[in-house]
Amino acid sequence: xxxxxxxxxxxxxxxxxxxxxxxxxxxxxxxxxxxxxxxxxxxxxxxxxxxxxxxxxxxxxxxxxxxxxxxxxxxxxxxxxxxxxxxxxxxxxxxxxxxxxxxxxxxxxxxxxxxxxxxxxxxxxxxxxxxxxxxxxxxxxxxxxxxxxxxxxxxxxxxxxxxxxxxxxxxxxxxxxxxxxxxxxxxxxxxxxxxxxxxxxxxxxxxxxxxxxxxxxxxxxxxxxxxxxxxxxxxxxxxxxxxxxxxxxxxxxxxxxxxxxxxxxxxxxxxxxxxxxxxxxxxxxxxxxxxxxxxxxxxxxxxxxxxxxxxxxxxxxxxxxxxxxxxxxxxxxxxxxxxxxxxxxxxxxxxxxxxxxxxxxxxxxxxxxxxxxxxxxxxxxxxxxxxxxxxxxxxxxxxxxxxxxxxxxxxxxxxxxxxxxxxxxxxxxxxxxxxxxxxxxxxxxxxxxxxxxxxxxxxxxxxxxxxxxxxxxxxxxxxxxxxxxxxxxxxxxxxxxxxxxxxxxxxxxxxxxxxxxxxxxxxxxxxxxxxxxxxxxxxxxxxxxxxxxxxxxxxxxxxxxxxxxxxxxxxxxxxxxxxxxxxxxxxxxxxxxxxxxxxxxxxxxxxxxxxxxxxxxxxxxxxxxxxxxxxxxxxxxxxxxxxxxxxxxxxxxxxxxxx
Amino acid sequence: xxxxxxxxxxxxxxxxxxxxxxxxxxxxxxxxxxxxxxxxxxxxxxxxxxxxxxxxxxxxxxxxxxxxxxxxxxxxxxxxxxxxxxxxxxxxxxxxxxxxxxxxxxxxxxxxxxxxxxxxxxxxxxxxxxxxxxxxxxxxxxxxxxxxxxxxxxxxxxx
Numbered sequence: 001x002x003x004x005x006x007x008x009x010x011x012x013x014x015x016x017x018x019x020x021x022x023x024x025x026x027x028x029x030x031x032x033x034x035x036x037x038x039x040x041x042x043x044x045x046x047x048x049x050x051x052x053x054x055x056x057x058x059x060x061x062x063x064x065x066x067x068x069x070x071x072x073x074x075x076x077x078x079x080x081x082x083x084x085x086x087x088x089x090x091x092x093x094x095x096x097x098x099x100x101x102x103x104x105x106x107x108x109x110x111x112x113x114x115x116x117x118x119x120x121x122x123x124x125x126x127x128x129x130x131x132x133x134x135x136x137x138x139x140x141x142x143x144x145x146x147x148x149x150x151x152x153x154x155x156x157x158x159x160x161x162x163x164x165x166x167x168x169x170x171x172x173x174x175x176x177x178x179x180x181x182x183x184x185x186x187x188x189x190x191x192x193x194x195x196x197x198x199x200x201x202x203x204x205x206x207x208x209x210x211x212x213x214x215x216x217x218x219x220x221x222x223x224x225x226x227x228x229x230x231x232x233x234x235x236x237x238x239x240x241x242x243x244x245x246x247x248x249x250x251x252x253x254x255x256x257x258x259x260x261x262x263x264x265x266x267x268x269x270x271x272x273x274x275x276x277x278x279x280x281x282x283x284x285x286x287x288x289x290x291x292x293x294x295x296x297x298x299x300x301x302x303x304x305x306x307x308x309x310x311x312x313x314x315x316x317x318x319x320x321x322x323x324x325x326x327x328x329x330x331x332x333x334x335x336x337x338x339x340x341x342x343x344x345x346x347x348x349x350x351x352x353x354x355x356x357x358x359x360x361x362x363x364x365x366x367x368x369x370x371x372x373x374x375x376x377x378x379x380x381x382x383x384x385x386x387x388x389x390x391x392x393x394x395x396x397x398x399x400x401x402x403x404x405x406x407x408x409x410x411x412x413x414x415x416x417x418x419x420x421x422x423x424x425x426x427x428x429x430x431x432x433x434x435x436x437x438x439x440x441x442x443x444x445x446x447x448x449x450x451x452x453x454x455x456x457x458x459x460x461x462x463x464x465x466x467x468x469x470x471x472x473x474x475x476x477x478x479x480x481x482x483x484x485x486x487x488x489x490x491x492x493x494x495x496x497x498x499x500x501x502x503x504x505x506x507x508x509x510x511x512x513x514x515x516x517x518x519x520x521x522x523x524x525x526x527x528x529x530x531x532x533x534x535x536x537x538x539x540x541x542x543x544x545x546x547x548x549x550x551x552x553x554x555x556x557x558x559x560x561x562x563x564x565x566x567x568x569x570x571x572x573x574x575x576x577x578x579x580x581x582x583x584x585x586x587x588x589x590x591x592x593x594x595x596x597x598x599x600x601x602x603x604x605x606x607x608x609x610x611x612x613x614x615x616x617x618x619x620x621x622x623x624x625x626x627x628x629x630x631x632x633x634x635x636x637x638x639x640x641x642x643x644x645x646x647x648x649x650x651x652x653x654x655x656x657x658x659x
Numbered sequence: 660x661x662x663x664x665x666x667x668x669x670x671x672x673x674x675x676x677x678x679x680x681x682x683x684x685x686x687x688x689x690x691x692x693x694x695x696x697x698x699x700x701x702x703x704x705x706x707x708x709x710x711x712x713x714x715x716x717x718x719x720x721x722x723x724x725x726x727x728x729x730x731x732x733x734x735x736x737x738x739x740x741x742x743x744x745x746x747x748x749x750x751x752x753x754x755x756x757x758x759x760x761x762x763x764x765x766x767x768x769x770x771x772x773x774x775x776x777x778x779x780x781x782x783x784x785x786x787x788x789x790x791x792x793x794x795x796x797x798x799x800x801x802x803x804x805x806x807x808x809x810x811x812x813x814x815x816x817x818x
Contacts, residue, residue: 519802522740534744553744554799556753578744580801628795653752658743 036490042483043493045072050513053445053506055458056115056129057479060500063110065131065142070445070456070506071481073495081140081149082110082133086596090149093598094572094607095527096296101305102136102154103290111135114165114229114441114503117144118207122169122234122450126511128212130165130174137161139174139205141212143298146517150296153214156289156311157184157201157221163230166448169238173272174214176203177243181224181250185287194252196376198224202243204272213295218275218284218312220323222268223376224250226259228333229400234450235341237359239273242344244328244335248375259331260350264383266325266375267335267346269362274322275314284314299526301605316378324366325375327383329355329390334400338409339450343388343424345409347398354398354411356424358388389427394420399440400503402447404454404484412439412459419459419482421489431488435480438463444484445506453508457482457489460501467494477501518582520603529574530605534558535658539650546571546648551657552586552600553578554627557620558657560635564648567612567641573598573620576605586633587623597623612639705784707764713782714771715805722766726816734807734814741801742811748818753796755789758818766812773808776800 045051051069059066063083067076084091084100091100091108100106110133117124128150129142137155142148155161160179167174177200183189184199199221206217225245233240245266251258275283289311296303316323329348332355336345344362346355362381364370370385397415404410408430411420417438421431439461445453459480468476476496483490522532529549531537537551537558546569551558557575565571577586579602589597593610600606612618622633640646650656711719738746738757745753760769764785772779772786776798779786790797803811 533740535739551744554797556744558744578741579799580741580803581799582802584799627797 032491039490039492042490043071043073043481045069045074050509052509053453053456054509054512055443055445055479055504055506056117057443057458057460057497057504058112058115058131058500058502059498060113060477060502061111062499063112063133064498065112065115065129066498066501067147068479068495069509070458071492073479073481073493075498077147078498079142079147079149081131081142082112082138082152084108084596087599089596089598089606089608092596092608094609095302095605098303098305099149099152099294099296101294102138102292103156103307104136107136109135110138112140112499112502113162115505116165116167116174116448117505117507118171118212119167119169119449120171122238124446124449124451124505124507124511125171126507126515127171129505130167132161132164132176134160134162134179137176137178139165139176139214141207141214143212144512145515146298148296150212150298151214152292152294153205153216154291154293155201155203155216156291157182157186157199157219157313158203163202163227163243166230166232166241168232168241168272169234169450171207171209173217173232173241174205174207175230175232175241175243176201176205177227177230178202179226179228181226181247184221185289191252194224195250196224198250200225200227200245202227202268202270204241215293216291216308216311218279218314220270220275220314220316222316222323223378225266227268229335231335231337231448233337233341233359234339237337237341237344239271240359241270241272242326242335242337243268243270244332244346246331246333263330264327265330265332265348266380267328267332267344267357269324269326269344271322275319278319278322279312279314283318284312286310287313297526298520299524301520301525301527301530316376321366323378324362325378325380326357326362326386327372327380328357329353334398334411336401336403336409338403338424339405339452341450345401345411345424347400347411349397349399349414351398353390353392354394354401355390356388356427357386361388362386391422391427391429394422394429395432400442402442402444402457403452404444405452406454410442410444410457410484410489412442414438414440414462417461419457419489421484433482433489433491435459435461436467436478436494437461437465439480440501441503443504443506445508448505453506455483455485456506457484458504458506460497460504462500464496468496479504519580520601522576522578522580522603525576525603525605527574527576527605529572529607530576532576533658534578534652537650537652537657539564539648541648544569548573548575548650550575550588551578552576552588552622552633554584554586555622555629555633556652557588557622557633557635558652559650561638561651562636562649563638563640564646565612565637565639566644566646567615567639569612571610571612571637572607573610574605574607575600577602579603584626585624586626588620589623590620590637591618599624612637615639615641707768707785709765710768710783710785711765712768712771712786713778714775716767716770716774718767720766720770720812722816727813728817730810730813731817732814734810734812735817737803737807738811738814741803741807745796745799754793754798757815760815760818769812769815770805770808772798773801773803773811774805 080090162179163177181198247259328346329351365385395413
């Protein structure tokens with residue numbers, strides 16, 4: 001097999017070379033970038049074999065999180081998070097609708113951005129993955145056992161929750177920085193009076209280490225800059241969090257120009273351990289707020305949404321030596337901390353050089369009070385006093401840096417469409433490879449940790465143009481996989497992604513794969529309308545509501561003949577999958593139901609509603625191909641006129657179920 | 660899912676076999692009588708009371724002469740929760756009735772059928788036949804433990 005692949009690869013190279021020779025045009029072959037002869041072998045995962053790594057790639061404006069295998073680039077699952085997903089019934093079933101509740105009501109869509117995996121002792125631990133929503137500020141927590149969204153918390157006083165959801169090295173906090181400065185609290189005022197009046201909330205969510213449940217620990221009411229990205233300190237800098245800012249000009253219009261006036265913006269360095277001490281001594285005040293907190297109960301198979309009313313707000317003036325500003329080259333995006341915790345790297349999008357600050361020098365500068373004035377009372381540290389050095393002219397439009405364990409950084413350049421490998425200590429560029437095209441973030445598994453797993457790098461591109469077969473005006477965005485185990489980066493694979501692959505997190509498959517849930521135990525099913533056996537299946541009328549307690553197993557529903565439903569009723573199908581075997585979901589759909597199907601995992605119960613509008617006999621059926629008799633898995637509901645005296649009855653094979 | 664497709668494929672293949680060999684009758688009743696004939700031909704070769712089946716239980720189970728009623732009660736409740744959607748105790752339903760099964764099958768075969776139905780319908784001749792007799796409806800693996808399956812077996816003794 002290997003020989004065949006090698007032969008094919010050689011042929012491909014030959015054909016490429018020939019075409020180049022014959023046409024003289026460099027297009028096709030130069031677009032292969034750094035591809036080497038044995039790239040196909042390196043990404044080939046034989047049928048039935050498993051990938052070595054998981055990649056969790058944000059779905060961007062799809063609102064979801066996708067799960068890929070590396071190195072194959074195969075898509076395994078799209079986890080619904082912030083958007084409804086009719087394929088899985090997420091956001092349509094009665095149980096999951098509360099997950100999408102917000103202070104603005106039910107929001108069926110979101111814009112997911114930066115996934116980050118939970119950590120213990122500075123290494124990712126595979127318990128949960130967090131992801132932020134930009135538009136209606138929220139953070140979600142997804143279980144890496146079930147690969148389902150278990151919790152979503154809304155962030156009040158924030159707008160454009162962009163610099164989020166990054167995790168500290170023991171998962172103490174998840175952070176959320178607002179992209180828009182807004183009045184805090186909201187009020188009616190002229191937009192042009194923004195400067196000094198708007199604020200920027202930096203929110204710290206704490207995490208219950210047993211349940212994973214999040215809560216807002218505190219919000220810092222910072223100046224009205226725009227907060228773009230963030231990363232936690234680690235190792236020696238554990239206890240600090242670093243946020244990049246732009247629009248320190250506080251412009252409220254034509255930011256394209258007006259937010260690019262200052263030569264330097266800031267990285268805000270926040271000593272959260274010190275802030276905790278201040279809080280213990282009574283700092284901060286509770287302010288009224290409204291934000292939804294939605295929690296999934298894995299035993300009840302049901303989410304509840306609670307509207308919270310209060311948040312602890314800290315004014316920077318209350319925590320005098322906990323917040324400093326580090327000047328950084330103009331309009332930074334990435335704000336990245338290397339695995340040792342010493343280097344804080346700011347990628348000034350509009351600057352010719354990248355800024356590398358030193359944590360050790362920062363502490364010294366604070367001690368020496370090496371200040372260059374202040375911003376709204378918070379000291380600005382002298383650039384030279386904190387700066388380790390500059391990486392000069394590495395490329396155009398630096399965006400984001402991740403790291404290997406050998407002292408190197410890997411930075412994406414949006415404008416020049418390339419990934420650059422450089423040595424941090426020597427500030428020396430070691431390699432550069434083109435990407436296709438306009439790369440945003442990149443991901444090295446374990447990239448936001450002390451212990452990156454530095455075999456692969458995934459570059460995530462915003463534009464693909466000619467890279468794939470065209471599909472009309474809208475074409476896919478993409479990821480590109482590099483092997484970074486050698487001195488030079490080797491491009492191995494392009495693969496298309498869902499939505500916008502904004503950012504990603506990854507880990508070795510071993511961290512997760514043997515711990516994943518296979519089935520839900522029926523005996524642990526505490527769903528209010530769940531039934532444990534077919535004999536408990538039934539239909540109950542409650543005024544104008546009809547509750548069907550239905551079961552499914554290969555390959556029938558119980559009951560499957562139901563009469564006594566009337567036009568104008570609201571019919572609840574509470575459907576329990578009685579299977580206890582891996583990979584045997586059943587689906588159900590009802591003609592005319594104004595909602596999605598349900599897809600019910602073994603042992604689970606889920607509910608959809610149907611409001612029949614016409615008399616007649618209306619069928620339902622199983623939507624997920626479950627067995628040789630899947631096509632036979634179907635049933636009927638008789639709908640009689642409103643006011644009819646046809647009594648409720650329900651049967652399976654002519655009998656009341658269980659008799 | 661793949662497994663199911665394979666099973667579907669096997670079922671289809673077997674059906675095709677029956678249709679092809681079972682002859683030219685359009686009458687479904689007649690083709691089902693052919694099925695029965697084919698079945699009895701295979702069954703003749705095996706003594707079902709000696710066939711242990713294939714699966715996790717390799718050595719023959721020897722039942723105590725007395726029924727353990729505590730275990731049987733436990734088995735009854737597990738049976739109700741995990742099996743009754745497809746089996747009625749004394750009438751053919753999705754699958755066969757368990758009443759009298761100990762006169763038809765070896766206890767070890769029953770255990771293996773409960774614990775690894777996928778392997779049984781692929782490899783055990785009687786289980787294969789049953790799959791066809793019951794319209795290709797595969798027996799669900801309900802992920803029971805050996806103890807749970809043993810309790811159900813004890814319950815079957817009371818029927």
